């Protein structure tokens with residue numbers, strides 16, 4: 001293993017695994033595996049990039065640091081020469097963490113300063129200019145993220161925000177430097193390190209800027225950011241003769257299918273409506289779940305009754321309804337009950353032969369793959385930006401797609417089911 005990634009959530013992990021497996025033309029990407037938590041065994045010998053998916057975004061900072069350092073130890077033991085800490089492209093964090101504490105702890109363990117911090121993901125509309133994060137044409141704090149239930153993003157100035165979470169000074173390498181190319185960027189990062197700046201916000205407004213950053217960081221032991229920061233990393237290694245390159249390929253999966261959706265984001269709700277137009281769809285009655293009148297068996301029965309037709313089950317509601325449910329039952333109890341519902345339904349479905357599962361939402365994805373007990377997935381072709389086909393490494397023939405709330409085109413769910421079925425037909 002040459003590159004190791006520590007990701008702070010499950011869908012974020014498959015986002016960056018996708019970026020690394022795909023790479024950029026003409027070189028292509030790396031043979032990539034996504035692990036769910038730190039594996040209790042060594043990586044398979046042919047793996048070039050290992051992505052460890054943690055659920056450390058919203059847990060207490062001390063726990064996030066401990067889990068991330070354990071992941072670092074495992075990755076270093078596999079031979080990684082470069083480590084990436086992946087967080088959300090909307091920099092999801094609070095004034096207490098967890099981006100600053102985890103990034104600083106990793107940097108200290110590796111003994112490095114001048115570490116890039118860049119959440120830019122231009123393909124998904126996230127860009128960083130003069131240290132300020134934009135979502136499309138809005139600043140972060142005016143993008144809807146200021147209303148996020150767990151980590152409201154109320155400050156678009158990443159240097160100021162990260163400073164609140166950090167103990168060492170935070171630097172900035174702005175776009176006027178990035179546009180001068182990799183040499184100037186490398187020099188600016190070295191100067192930042194010389195000033196004692198451990199983390200350095202780096203601008204990127206286009207995919208080309210991300211390639212400049214990757215080139216500047218070719219020798220860096222630690223890089224932090226969204227998935228975009230990894231765009232050019234495979235190219236560095238392939239050009240240096242350290243990796244073979246090529247397109248992601250996995251064995252195809254074949255069998256019954258289910259789409260399970262807990263994400264309540266606007267994008268996901270539009271995707272559900274689109275799916276409803278041509279496929280069987282079941283809305284979970286959340287009151288019935290909370291009162292014990294609806295359980296996993298009901299979901300399994302619906303999916304079984306519509307096998308082959310792309311059945312979708314969702315709990316998603318609009319913000320008013322979500323707020324009312326949270327008011328009645330409490331935010332955590334509802335989330336916990338729904339995550340457990342989807343997890344158990346998925347477990348029963350897979351035990352009975354379902355082989356293609358598409359999940360909407362990061363928390364929901366975490367609950368489902370944890371319940372399935374799969375510990376690692378090979379990364380296959382991209383379905384939509386940030387979402388690849390994942391095929392279980394254990395030979396069980398199970399394929400999944402884990403969709404982050406905001407990702408995917410409107411017809412995502414149907415295309416994801418097709419992509420899972422066709423995964424094996426994509427050429428190496």
Ligand SMILES: Nc1ncnc2c1ncn2[C@@H]1O[C@H](COP(=O)(O)OP(=O)(O)OP(=O)(O)O)[C@@H](O)[C@H]1O
Pocket residue numbers: 011262263264265268286315316317321322325326334335336338339360361362363364365403404405406
């Ligand atoms: N109707 C509902 N009312 C309240 N909570 C819900 C409802 N439906 C789902 N939930 C919970 O809301 C949470 C949605 O989070 P999840 O991470 O799955 O989606 P997301 O936030 O859109 O995705 P991402 O984290 O990838 O951006 C889950 O914990 C889920 O159980």
Ligand SMILES: O=C(O)[C@@H](O)C(=O)CO
Pocket residue numbers: 009011012013015016087088089090121226227362386404405
């Ligand atoms: O970076 C992103 O936006 C995603 O990979 C993610 O982390 C969503 O939770």
